[in-house]
Amino acid sequence: MPPASTQPRVPVEERLFSLVLALLATETGLTKSEILSTVQGYRQKYSISGDNANLERQFERDKDDIRDLGVPLETVDSPGQVGNNHNLRYRIPRGAYDLPADIRFSPEETTLLNLAAMVWREGSLSGESRRAILKLRSLGVTPDEPVLGYAPSLRVREAAFEPLSTALEKNAIVRFSYLKPSEADAQLRTVEPLALIQHQGRWHLYAQEPESGATKTFLLRRIVSQIVLTGTTFIPPVGNHAARALEELDDVWNSHSAVVQVEPGTDASTRLFKRRSTTALPNGSFELHYSDINIFADELAGFGPEVLVVSPAALRAAVLSRLHRTAADHA
Amino acid sequence: MPKKKLMPQKKAGPFQAQDKLTFLLSLVPYLMDHDRVSVTEAAAHFGVTKDQIREAVRLIGVSGVPGETAQYQHGDLFDIAWDDLEENDQIVLTNLVAIDDSPRFSAREAAALIAGLQYLSGLPEHADRSTISSLMSKLARGATGSPSEVAVEASETDMTLALIRDSVERGTAIEFDYLNSRGELERRTVDALRVESVDADWYLRGWCHLREAVRTFRIDRISEPALTDEAMTFGADDVVLPDTLFEGSADDLMVTIDVASAAAPLLADYVRDGSTTTEINGRLRTSVRVSHYHGLKRLIASMPGVATVIEPTEARDVVAAWAAAGAARYDG
Known part of the structure; x- marks a missing residue:
């Protein structure tokens, strides 16, 4: 015999599971009061005559x-009652x-996807990748x-990643303070997030300014405040924003080049040579590319006497x- | 090089309600495809404990839809062969309701996997770009909404990684020139055990024939790699790799550093467990553990103005001398 199904306290997952099953099984949809009064986990708390405000919340x-979780729970109007919010019906269309x-995924593809999920095992998107893998195993x-x-x-x-990825999902306009290295004070920015991209190991936000419609790229590490999700949403323009943002960053990368003398046989020589798109010049110097002069200058400074920047003068x-x-700081 | 340590991040704890729901929705189609499966096999397949499987199966067995009577009548519920479960630890679904197939991915789940595939594009396993792009498009089509715009720059297949993989396939050691962080060049012969990465940094963990111990090598410090005909002494199954990339040792030096709070995450890997951090004049004072000062001077010099070594004096001097030598190259 199965254990009794109506225990005084129904666990959350049982209530959610029962809700999904009930909404998958209905063609025409269930009204909110049908759900609250009949579905396992709600019905136990439902009061026929009383106030169900808590249960509704x-x-x-x-x-x-x-x-x-990616379950397409949708609302439909009740037949003959279009626009009547009280009689909205809920369902999950099977298709x-x-x-x-x-x-379906081959064993080889499954291996690659397991690795792709493992990438996120700590912190951001770890929940998403864990759940994606459960669904994959389902097959x-x-x-x-x-x-x-x-x-x-x-x-x-960067702490900004998680709220920004939520904002991306919800098409929510965000606000944050951004500190440009050339400026003394952080500026308050209000933007529409279009994509989060990682380029050369650094995360960037690609976003659009609400008024001008101009797109801007922000380095997440230069966001110096909390991310505020404003209540306002926007309709993102059509297009593959992540791909475009990566292209733009590549263009910036390719357009900035520096010539650096590198001592042979040093750590700088091995590592800079392996850096993306480095070319060794006939005189032994390296031509290197970079996105951001300040970040690249930090990186080169770490090599101390192993490198000597020839050009550009600003670098x-x-x-x-x-x-x-x-x-001076260590004198 | 400073001892780099994987910081304890927020660990994936016990399943939350959303994970449990996903697990239930994923387990049902799996069981539908298997007329009979043992709890042990299902647990191994999903990578969960046997208790998690039993608990989920018992819940599935009493769940269902309200049905025409809205009373959860017998036929409206899943059913399982209860005796088989309780006595033989075998799972057999005997009645099915509501669910026909595996659930789609959410937009964020698909995006996480797609970005993960992009991040791994340097692996030799990803060399067949058409397989990867068809995989990405399948993920996009298998998601409820269009995948969120999260992307990682793709990279070329890394030739060193390809060679490492070949060496393991052949069962032979690999050899390469390696500059240790003291700047000394050595030819090393290594049995490759595992490749690990943290963000943009890739590491080979292997059995080093020279040191006769497990060592971690930065892939970008490896040059002139080549296959050898020397059979591997140890394989991945023979060696238990420590959880952390770099093990601490009793000879480690402690260094006190002041760091601007915005830059503190860059040092997080070097901060010793249990070390205290105090705020002084808007900066965080913390102590890090290093094996010698050669790596420390590089790290600190790459964080100009945001990280300062406080003590010992010897460490300060090493950093100052390194930066001064760098600056001196620009004289004249």
């Missing part, structure tokens, strides 16, 4: 939680819920045993002033 939160039949495919073991990890150190000056600063 619970249902609203549950709907959000379920939608977060939009079920993983399409042609989307019953056993991954190939990889030849070489990998333990990749991407740790987003040369930036590295030298950093070395003087460090020497």
Whole structure:
């Protein structure tokens, strides 16, 4: 015999599971009062004559939680009562819920996806990747045993990443203070987030200014305040923003080049040579590319006497002033 | 190089309600495809404990839809072979309701996997770009909404990683020139055990024939890698790798550093467990553990104006001399 199903306290997951099952099983949808009065986990708390305000709020939160998981919970008007909010009906259309039949993954692909999920195992998006893997396992495919073991990890150190990814999801306009290295004070920015991209190991926000419509790229590490999600939403322009943002960053990268003398056989020589798009010049110097002069100057300063910047003059000056600063701070 | 340590981040704790719901919605289609499966096998497949499987299966067994009577009648519920579960630890679904197939990915889940694939694009396993792009488009089509715009710059297949993989496939050691962080060049012969990464930094962990110990090598410090004909002494199954990339040792030096709070995360990897951090004049004072000062001077010189070594004096002097030598190159 199964254990009794009506216990005094129904666990959250049982209530959510029952809600999904009930809404998947209905073609025409269920009204809120039908749900609250009949679905396991709600019905136990439902009062026929009384006030169900708490239970209604619970249902609203549950709907959000379920939608977060990618379950397409939708509302439809009751037949003959279009526009009547009190008689909205809720359902989960099967076609939009079920993983399409042609989307299946080979053992090799499953291995790659497991690795891709492992990348996020700490911090940001760890919940998403964990749940994606559960769904992947649902398909019953056993991954190939990889030849070489990998333990990749991407740790987003910037606190701004998580609220910004939420804002992206909700198309919410955000506000934050941004400190440009050339400016003494941080500026308050209000923007529409379009994409979060990682370029050369650094996370950037690609966003649009509400008034001008101009797109801007912000380095997450230069955001010096909390991210405020304003209550206002926007309609993002059509297009693959992440791809465009990466292209723009590549253009910036390619357009900035520096010539640096590097002592052979040093740490600088090995590591700078392996840097993306480095070329060794006939005289032994390296031509290097970079996105941001201040960040690159920090990186080069770390190599101390192993490097000497030849050009551009601004980078040369930036590295030298950093070395003087460090020497003075430790005198 | 300073002892780099994976900081304890917020650990994936016990399943939260959303994880449990996802697990239930994922377990049902798996069980539907398996007429009979043991609790042990299902637990191994999903990477969860046997208790988590049993608990979920018992819940599935009593769940269902309100049905026409709105009373959760017997036929409106899933059912399982209860005796098989309780006595044989076997799972058999005997009645199905509501669920036909695996759930789609959410937009964020698909985005996480797509960005993860992009991050890994330097791996030799990703060399077949058409497989990867078809995989990404399948993920996008398998999501409820269009995947969130989160992307990581793709990279070329890393030739060193490709060679490391080949060496493991052949069962032989790999050799390469390696500059240790003291700046000394050595030819090392290594049995590759695992490749790890933290953000933009990639590491090879392997059995070093020279040191006769497990060592961690930065991939970007490796040059002139080559396959050898020397059979591997140890494989990945023979060696238990420590959790942290770099092990501390009794000879480690403690260094006190003041760091601007905005830059503190850059030092987080070097901060010793249990060390106290105090705020002094708007800066955080903390102590880090290093094996020698050669790595420390590079780290501090790459954080000009935001990190200052306070003590010991010897460490301050090493940093000052390094920066001064760098500056001196610009004289004349």
